[in-house]
Amino acid sequence: MTIFSVQSTIFSRASVVLLSSNGFKRFSFASSFSSSAVYSPPLPKMKKRRYPIVSAVDIGGVTISRNDVVRDDDPTNNVPDSIFSKLGMQLHRRDKHPIGILKNAIYNYFDSNYSKKFEKFDDLSPIVTTKQNFDDVLVPADHVSRSLNDTYYVDSQTVLRCHTSAHQAELLRKGHSRFLVTGDVYRRDSIDSTHYPVFHQMEGFCVFSPEDWNESGKDSTLYAAEDLKKCLEGLARHLFGSVEMRWVDTYFPFTNPSFELEIYFKEDWLEVLGCGVTEQVILKQSGLENNVAWAFGLGLERLAMVLFDIPDIRFFWTSDERFTSQFGKGELGVKFKPYSKYPPCYKDISFWISDSFTENNFCEVVRGIAGDLVEELKLIDQFTNKKGMTSHCYRIVFRSMERSLTDEEVNDLQSKVRDEVQKKLNVELR
Ligand code: FA5
Ligand code: MG
DSSP states (O other), rough: HHHHHHHTTOOOOOOBSSSTTTTOOOOOOOSTOOOOOOOOOOOOOOOOOOOOOOOOEEEETEEEEHHHHOTTTTTTTOHHHHHHHTTTOOOOOOOOOOHHHHHHHHHHHHHHTTTTTTTTOOOOEEEHHHHHTTTGGGGOOOBBBGGGTTTOOEEEEEOOOOSSGGGHHHHHTTTOOOOEEEEEEOOOOOOOBBBEEEEEEEEEEEEEEEHHTTTTSSSSHHHHHHHHHHHHHHHHHHHHOOOOOOEEEEETEEEEEEEEEEEEEEEEEEEEEEEEEHHHHHHHHHTTOOOOOEEEEEEEHHHHHHHOOOOOOOGGGGGOOOHTTTTTTTTOOOOOOOOOOOOOOOEEEEEEETTTTTTHHHHHHHHHHOOOOOOOEEEEHHHHHHHOOOEEEEEEEEOSSSSSOOOHHHHHHHHHHHHHHHHHHHHHEH
16 A cells, blocks of 8 residues: 555645644555646556446436446446446445445535535536546646546546546536535545545535625635635534544645645544635636635545444445444444454465556456455565566455455465456566
8 A cells, every 4th residue: 555655645745734643654545636646658458357237327317328338349448347337336325324324414514504505416427528527627638647547438538537526617607606516436546445446525615705705804715725624624523523633735736725634543644535725717717706715525435434433445335234234324423343354365476567567457457356355455575677677566465354265265366366467467477
C-alpha cells in the first residue's frame, strides 16, 4: 500500500492545517483527484474474463445491458465483467446496509441544520461523458485521472464516473444551488483494506449570494471556506461524537483553496473526504458569476469503516448474513463484531517488468482471478540490473472473509495469476 501511495502523492500535501497529537504519523492514500501527476499513454486492451453475471441492470429507471458497458470491439473500453457486475447494486439505496444507513444519517444532519434546503439525488446514472467527469470540473487534459490506467472507459467519450463531482455542473445549469449527490464511483486502484475499485461518494454543493457574505464583513472565499469547515466538522460530530480529526491542505482542479479531512482510525490517519471553495469558472459556466460556492466529496466506505468499526472495505460487498444481520435501518451506534478472522495466505511473485507495466493493471489481473479473496497486494522488493531490466517482487495476501481457504485453492489462484500476468502484462516471470 505504502508503495502505491508514494507514487500518487508526489505533489499533494502542502501542509497540515490543524494538527492533533499524532499529527506527524502520516499515512496517505492513492487518490486520483488530489494529484497533478501527468497522463501516461494508453495501454493495450486486456482480454476480458467471463463471469456468470446478469446481462442487464436497472439504474434510475434506465436499463443498462452488459453490451452497453463491456465492449470487446472497442480498444478504448477497459471495463471488465467484474466491474459490470457491480453496476446497479446501489448499496447506498439500501436502508439496512451500512452505506445506506450512513447516507440517511448525513441526510438527517443536513435536514435538521439547513431546514431541508439541500436537494438530494441518489439515482443518477454512473455512466457519464468525459465532459461531465473531467472537462466540466476543469480537470486538465494531461491529468493522471484521465488515463486508461486510472479510469474505466466505456468508449473514448464515456466513462464510469470516478467521482460524484461529475454531476456538479449539470445540476448547477439546471438551477439547483444546494444539493447532495450520492452514488457509486469507479476507479482502477491499488488493493488493500481501504481501497476498492467501486466505492461510494456523496457530493455536497452550496452556492452563496453576496448578501450572505456581505453582512459578515469577510471576503467571499474566506466566508465560504469557513462555512464549509464548520459544516463538515459539525457533520463529523453528528456522526462520531468526539473523534480525532485534522484538516490537510491539498489540491483539486475544481476548488481553491482545497482541503482534505482525515480521521484517526486503527492507529493511522484515514483520508475521508476532499472539499474546497469552487473555482469561479465553474460557477460562471452556469451563469453564477456573482456567487461563491463550496463543495465536498465524502468517501462513504471510509466513513462507514470508522463509524461501524468495519476493518476491511470488502465487507461492504458480502452477502454473508453474519455481516448483513448486524445492521438495521437507522441504527448508527452499532459496532461490527467480527465473526472470526480466517488465516491469511501469502504468495510472492517476481517478474521483470516492461515499459508498459503499471500496478493498477497488475491489481486488475489479480482481482479478475481472485475477486474478493485478495486482501492486499504489496510491492516488497524492486531493483534494476546492469542491463537496465527492472524486477518487481509483490506479496499477494489471499484471505476470505467468510471461510478458510485450502492450500490447493490458493495454489491454483497463484498459478493462474502467474499465467495471466505473463500473457496480459508482457512481463517475464523470474
Ligand atoms: C475526489 O474524488 C473529489 N471529487 C472530492 C471533492 C469534491 C473535492 C468536491 C473538492 C470538491 P478524492 O479522489 O480525494 O477526491 O476522493 C474523495 C474521497 O473518496 C477520499 O477522501 C476517500 O475517502 C474516498 N476514496 C478515494 N479512493 C477510494 C477507493 N479506491 N476506495 C474507497 N474510497 C476511496
Ligand atoms: Mg483524496
